[in-house]
Amino acid sequence: MIFITSVCVFFAAAITFAIIYFFFKYHRKTPDAVGIVTHEDPRLEVAWIIVPLILAMAMFSWGAVVYVDYRHTPSDTLDIYVVGKQWMWKIQQPNGLKEINELHVPVGRNIRLTLASEDVIHDFFVPAFRVKMDVIPGNNHYNTMWFRPTKAGRYHFFCSQYCGTNHALMGGWVIVMEPTEYAAWLSGSGGADGNPVTAGEKLFAEKACATCHLANGTGRAPSLNGLFGSQVPLAGGATVVADEAYIRESILQPNAKIVAGYLPLMPAFQGQVTEEQILALTAYIKSLQSLPAPAKGSGVAPVRGAETAPATEKK
Amino acid sequence: MNDTPPNPEHQLPDRHYLSASYRAGLRSWFLTTDHKRIALLYLASVTVFFFIGGVFATMIRIHLLTPEGALVSPETYNKLFTMHGVAMIFFFLIPSIPAVLGNFLIPIMIGAKDLAFPKINLLSWYIYIIGGCFVLYSFSTGGLDTGWTFYPPLSSIYSNSAVTPAVIGIFINGFSSILTGLNFIVTIHTMRAPGMTWFRLPLFCWAHYATSLVMILGTPVVAITLLLAGLERMFHLGFFNPSMGGDPILFQHLFWFYSHPAVYIMILPAMGVISEIIPTFARKPIFGYSFIAASSIAIAVIGFLVWAHHMFVTGESTYAALAFSFLSFLVAIPSAVKVFNWTATLYKGSISWDPPMIYALGFIGLFTIGGLTGLFLACLGLDIHIHDTYFVIAHFHYIMVGGAVMGYVGGLHFWWPKITGRLYPKALARFAAIVLFVGFNLTFFPQFILGYLGMPRRYHSYPPEFQVLNVLSTAGASILALGYLLPMCYLTWSMRYGKVAGPNPWPATGLEWKTDSPPPTENFHVTPVVDWEPYDFRHRPDLGLAAGAPLAPAHGDD
Numbered sequence: 001m002i003f004i005t006s007v008c009v010f011f012a013a014a015i016t017f018a019i020i021y022f023f024f025k026y027h028r029k030t031p032d033a034v035g036i037v038t039h040e041d042p043r044l045e046v047a048w049i050i051v052p053l054i055l056a057m058a059m060f061s062w063g064a065v066v067y068v069d070y071r072h073t074p075s076d077t078l079d080i081y082v083v084g085k086q087w088m089w090k091i092q093q094p095n096g097l098k099e100i101n102e103l104h105v106p107v108g109r110n111i112r113l114t115l116a117s118e119d120v121i122h123d124f125f126v127p128a129f130r131v132k133m134d135v136i137p138g139n140n141h142y143n144t145m146w147f148r149p150t151k152a153g154r155y156h157f158f159c160s161q162y163c164g165t166n167h168a169l170m171g172g173w174v175i176v177m178e179p180t181e182y183a184a185w186l187s188g189s190g191g192a193d194g195n196p197v198t199a200g201e202k203l204f205a206e207k208a209c210a211t212c213h214l215a216n217g218t219g220r221a222p223s224l225n226g227l228f229g230s231q232v233p234l235a236g237g238a239t240v241v242a243d244e245a246y247i248r249e250s251i252l253q254p255n256a257k258i259v260a261g262y263l264p265l266m267p268a269f270q271g272q273v274t275e276e277q278i279l280a281l282t283a284y285i286k287s288l289q290s291l292p293a294p295a296k297g298s299g300v301a302p303v304r305g306a307e308t309a310p311a312t313e314k315k
Numbered sequence: 316m317n318d319t320p321p322n323p324e325h326q327l328p329d330r331h332y333l334s335a336s337y338r339a340g341l342r343s344w345f346l347t348t349d350h351k352r353i354a355l356l357y358l359a360s361v362t363v364f365f366f367i368g369g370v371f372a373t374m375i376r377i378h379l380l381t382p383e384g385a386l387v388s389p390e391t392y393n394k395l396f397t398m399h400g401v402a403m404i405f406f407f408l409i410p411s412i413p414a415v416l417g418n419f420l421i422p423i424m425i426g427a428k429d430l431a432f433p434k435i436n437l438l439s440w441y442i443y444i445i446g447g448c449f450v451l452y453s454f455s456t457g458g459l460d461t462g463w464t465f466y467p468p469l470s471s472i473y474s475n476s477a478v479t480p481a482v483i484g485i486f487i488n489g490f491s492s493i494l495t496g497l498n499f500i501v502t503i504h505t506m507r508a509p510g511m512t513w514f515r516l517p518l519f520c521w522a523h524y525a526t527s528l529v530m531i532l533g534t535p536v537v538a539i540t541l542l543l544a545g546l547e548r549m550f551h552l553g554f555f556n557p558s559m560g561g562d563p564i565l566f567q568h569l570f571w572f573y574s575h576p577a578v579y580i581m582i583l584p585a586m587g588v589i590s591e592i593i594p595t596f597a598r599k600p601i602f603g604y605s606f607i608a609a610s611s612i613a614i615a616v617i618g619f620l621v622w623a624h625h626m627f628v629t630g631e632s633t634y635a636a637l638a639f640s641f642l643s644f645l646v647a648i649p650s651a652v653k654v655f656n657w658t659a660t661l662y663k664g665s666i667s668w669d670p671p672m673i674y675a676l677g678f679i680g681l682f683t684i685g686g687l688t689g690l691f692l693a694c695l696g697l698d699i700h701i702h703d704t705y706f707v708i709a710h711f712h713y714i715m716v717g718g719a720v721m722g723y724v725g726g727l728h729f730w731w732p733k734i735t736g737r738l739y740p741k742a743l744a745r746f747a748a749i750v751l752f753v754g755f756n757l758t759f760f761p762q763f764i765l766g767y768l769g770m771p772r773r774y775h776s777y778p779p780e781f782q783v784l785n786v787l788s789t790a791g792a793s794i795l796a797l798g799y800l801l802p803m804c805y806l807t808w809s810m811r812y813g814k815v816a817g818p819n820p821w822p823a824t825g826l827e828w829k830t831d832s833p834p835p836t837e838n839f840h841v842t843p844v845v846d847w848e849p850y851d852f853r854h855r856p857d858l859g860l861a862a863g864a865p866l867a868p869a870h871g872d873d
Binding site for chain 1: 390460557558598604637698768
């Protein structure tokens with residue numbers, strides 16, 4: 001940052017100074033005077049191509065390192081869900097506590113925000129932390145962002161992607177607290193609507209997911225035990241990592257990716273569940289991650305099994 | 316008829332493209348195929364859009380005087396900045412220099428009688444007007460509140476404003492750009508006068524050649540993209556709306572594939588103008604002709620490969636972000652080469668303080684700041700913070716207003732005597748240039764700081780800690796507005812009352828200065844033959860300068 005600023009200030013000052021100096025020094029002396037021809041020198045031209053190029057590459061490298069670090073979320077994070085909608089932010093703490101336009105976080109923890117939008121594109125921006133990320137509606141874009149607060153205090157957050165009439169009012173405060181205060185706040189705020197895992201489990205029953213997704217793998221749909229984070233073989237031979245985006249897509253548009261060995265039977269839940277419900281279901285499915293997956297082949301693999309087997313052998 | 320005494324040396328030519336003795340009446344304007352008259356039609360129409368966009372900008376700045384917003388409702392504010400952007404970008408900046416100055420000058424500069432396709436040239440003006448009418452219809456029937464970027468699903472589903480006529484208008488207007496670009500390319504390829512080789516072409520023509528490439532290759536993409544957004548809105552086809560299976564990010568890719576190169580449509584012609592003004596008023600050949608020419612082409616080509624730097628925080632792949640950041644740094648280099656060469660041209664020049672030179676030097680100063688702050692935005696780590704803040708607003712206004720508009724106004728001052736045959740009051744013009752420069756910096760420099768402090772763009776209200784800088788910016792805008800009104804007044808005045816200029820008042824070396832001011836309809840009485848190198852003052856006795864006796868012994872001073 002200081003490097004870029006100083007390089008830019010140097011070049012801006014040098015050019016400005018040169019222009020002003022030449023402007024007065026070589027001011028036309030007589031009305032018919034012409035300038036002295038200075039022949040261009042390829043060495044000079046190459047020099048002022050190469051030197052700025054080297055400086056630019058130094059800036060690029062620094063920026064790249066920062067960016068790669070930002071986009072790579074560390075593993076020990078406190079996970080908080082953020083849903084943007086015209087024109088408010090709904091935020092859910094790990095224990096299920098919900099807040100609106102306020103985000104309480106403890107000092108010294110890596111905070112990971114999972115961002116979902118109910119309607120248009122928003123952007124969660126905390127200027128004091130130098131972080132922002134677009135919040136994009138749709139099946140393929142579960143953006144996440146992370147930061148690590150180092151100092152307690154209240155910091156503005158804004159929506160920085162224009163989202164309609166009250167875009168400017170779609171902001172709030174990040175409240176960074178000492179870990180003990182945070183813990184007290186979290187438990188003392190009362191009225192928590194149950195944590196997202198429980199809410200997800202309830203939904204899982206309500207929406208009758210459990211009738212097909214049997215835990216032991218004998219249902220018409222694959223078991224979800226140990227699913228999250230694993231490699232899922234798809235009909236046709238490809239595989240996909242079961243991350244949040246995959247789970248979201250599989251809920252909303254189940255036929256987009258069919259697990260190898262199963263039939264496309266599941267109804268689409270597009271428009272049937274809210275973003276918050278999807279987050280709860282995802283949290284529930286994540287909680288099944290530690291359970292052992294049923295042994296391979298125990299599923300009813302009626303039709304597709306025979307087709308996919310050779311495909312995997314080829315690889 | 317004329318208040319001022321006739322110039323003892325110069326008289327307007329008996330017969331020229333403006334004179335009524337050619338053809339009379341409005342018909343002779345609206346059915347003209349003369350590139351010079353079409354250029355003036357464009358001049359009038361882009362000025363109307365500049366004025367409309369300027370009124371919106373004034374209202375925006377007044378509104379932002381107080382944190383809660385001083386003037387209008389949030390809905391209206393959102394419409395103001397959207398319509399400001401649409402009017403200024405699509406209907407002023409993109410056509411300004413190419414369709415006004417380029418149209419007027421390219422045929423004369425290369426010694427041709429007209430553009431290659433004069434009727435298509437007129438057609439492109441009519442297309443522009445039809446597109447403009449659709450957009451004005453949208454402005455006056457509900458306005459437009461999507462941001463000039465039209466991001467779906469806000470634009471395609473959620474907005475209640477008149478989006479459809481606006482995207483249709485921009486779609487139609489695209490064809491105007493494409494036809495103009497096509498006309499320029501064919502003209503420059505096939506209609507150069509004897510002796511006008513590629514490396515004797517004025518750099519203005521090189522810049523327009525590069526611009527035309529971008530117009531032809533980029534415009535169809537944005538036209539189709541906006542049409543798709545319009546179709547999605549009208550017929551609920553799911554191209555971009557995720558709830559219908561579309562992808563909102565796809566729109567951003569397609570939109571910026573044109574709209575980033577469009578920045579080069581705006582700035583390259585301005586660079587061409589500056590490359591003409593600097594050698595003329597330093598009275599020496601431009602330093603590094605071939606490097607400046609090649610850098611225009613390089614900008615046009617690399618400019619097509621940087622679009623996704625508008626999308627670093629959309630969650631695009633890290634590898635894509637790295638590649639686009641790298642290429643964005645790369646595109647800065649040819650611009651830097653131009654700035655260095657212009658500055659080097661001043662060295663040992665015979666520098667006049669005529670108004671076009673003041674505008675050109677103002678351009679270099681502002682463009683340099685605009686370009687250098689582009690490095691901040693190209694830098695991935697920094698962009699996370701300053702993306703979509705006022706830093707971006709300040710950066711692109713330095714490029715588009717400090718660069719493109721300064722270039723346009725400077726170019727108007729340079730070629731005004733050729734276009735109208737008359738001179739404007741120089742002292743007033745010099746004063747206006749300085750007012751513009753000061754007003755511009757006061758308006759937009761505070762916005763860099765605002766952005767760095769975290770004020771997001773497109774905010775109708777803001778936290779109170781940002782007020783001081785916003786007030787400064789508004790104060791600057793009032794000076795800036797004066798700076799634009801001044802030239803509008805004295806240039807208009809000079810059309811009737813200005814001193815008659817004569818064919819080559821500065822004097823300059825280009826072919827356009829070898830014919831009458833204003834030129835005859837056929838541009839030249841006899842086809843010119845070019846036997847001199849570009850920007851050469853020393854082997855041009857016809858310029859009446861002390862060419863044989865320079866200030867100091869001339870030797871190649873490498």
